[in-house]
Amino acid sequence: MAVGACYQTIGIFQSHSFHNNFNHHQKLQNNLLKFVTKDFININGLSSRGSYHPGQRNCGIIRSSASQTSLVDPVSSPSRSDTGETNKKSSEAALILIRHGESLWNEKNLFTGCVDVPLSKKGIDEAIEAGKRISSIPVDVIFTSALIRAQMTAMLAMTQHRRKKVPVFMHNESEQARAWSQVFSEDTKKQSIPVIASWQLNERMYGELQGLDKKETADRYGKEQVHVWRRSYDIPPPNGESLEMCAERAVAYFRDQIEPQLLSGKNVMIAAHGNSLRSIIMYLDKLTSQEVISLELSTGIPMLYILKEGRFIRRGSPAGPSEAGVYAYTRRLALYRQKLDEMFQ
């Protein structure tokens, strides 16, 4: 997938808001301490269209697997302790979205959907590169789909994380699985990141197109028809899911299981798929069913949102692991990075 093909949300954001901010913050690059003392760095220039307010909605209850394993990371809460806010509920959390790296069927240009195909060599490299970009952003809990390409991406990305916590898959499929995968050391739990895999984040089910060559399908049924199957909002491919149907389960899962984590101050990474993430971005950015048609996500490019004071603010894609602008996004991210520098230099 070409980065350049990205639609307005990702395209404009990366090329406009992010880079404008980056240029601004580049001037501050040599003086991190100076800008970390500010409460929030230059977010006023951002489009408010890219934010979402969860408001008074009932967000549902997180399932026991996530809440039972909730971990307090002393490194991820520096601003609270530094400002004496230890007892206050955190009002800020990072949300990283990442589409899996290139899969072996992306490489062959085959419709994949819910077929469980691993990453290609290029996809492995993309996942590692993505991990470098987010290596100084706090991650307290990881959500992935049930498909190996998203799980590989999340795991490979986390090998690059500077905090060096170990991602640990939660197994709640049965009482026995839960019991047999228990960890009995609090210290070890603190050095772990719970990983929750769920089918609701899977790629849209592509029906009878799964396994077909995309170009050959376009030659056979016509480019327009295939474009409708791939990008219309509410028209499903033969016996498959439309984006609307995919959104029904992916967004419901986000609202019920992921948003409560963010609202409680946990920093979340979601590794998923082109269409499950398109539907979540549609929800976060309040896109219309017309606007979402032109939303394209590249493989292996992480995107950062900040949930602050109940609003999701789209911050774009960290361009590199030492990107000053990334840490200038908020005082808390800057402090987190500073703590990592102190701990792991």
Ligand SMILES: O=C(O)[C@H](O)COP(=O)(O)O
């Ligand atoms: O399932 C697939 O084939 C891809 O992951 C997404 O395909 P699309 O770009 O055709 O939606």
